[in-house]
Amino acid sequence: MTQTRAPHDGHHEHGHHQQRGADSGQAEILDLDAEVLAEHIAAITKWLPLKSGPRQIVDLASGTGAGTFALLERFPEAHVTAVDASPGHLQRLREKACARGVGEHVRTVLADLDDATWPDLGTPDLVWASASMHHMADPDHALRTVRDLLAPDGLFAVVELAGLPRFLPENAPADRPGLEDRVHAATDRFHAEHVPHRGADWGPMLNTAGFAVAGELTVAVDIDGSRNAAIGRYALGALQRIRGAAAAELAAEDLTALDRLLDTSSPHSILRRDDLAVRTERTVWAARRN
């Protein structure tokens, strides 16, 4: 397994890029997301309208490897190049690859995909970008760069989130029902400014960038928390991460109620609830070059 450093080592701390200090918190969430949504991600890799098993895969903005490992499970013969701007995420991905015995099938590339020129990523027959494209400062440029990169008959899979998952019942917590919706609404302005393409319909943008969409699939996620102990930790981590963006816009009573849920020593901690679920949607567009 190798790691390549792109010529423009892209871990700038501005705009759409992740802050170094935030990486480890994000890594936990990405790992929990991969664990909790494993069956749904597997359903997406199974659905991909491929003409034959891919040999060379690029996982764009791979994070800690949710897609990389799901794809290697589906296509064990393949080699995956995982690209991300976070050295911490890539290190974690490499450690996982070694632990799973697939180190020889994984190459990591540290790169800022907002750079005008990308490092050499080979000629993949599958490019996978999950919850990635909405992080690009210029998504159209990124889509066109993928188009130029892809093998002539290759497939580009763009996976997008409907938003962050919901974990609490609508009538929770008892003293502030509907809190979770209000927390999300309080982050709308932040997200509109920082990740305006999150939840976007990528079909028209793929067409504009010179792709033909071969298929689109939306996978509904509704997982009962009692089935999976990781869901409490996932809910805690996700709400901890959006608290910062929501705090300034939330009513004081809502912020107090949120902090009670986030206080792991409180009897009201989200970790102690037995009524959690994960409710969200993932949509995938599979596209070929025109």
Ligand SMILES: C[S@@+](CC[C@H](N)C(=O)[O-])C[C@H]1O[C@@H](n2cnc3c(N)ncnc32)[C@H](O)[C@@H]1O
């Ligand atoms: C929401 S995470 C998704 C990770 C992974 N694809 C998954 O499905 O779990 C977004 C990822 O994009 C990376 N990222 C954001 N901006 C980037 C950029 N300009 N160049 C490369 N990676 C970037 C982040 O470091 C993070 O790993």
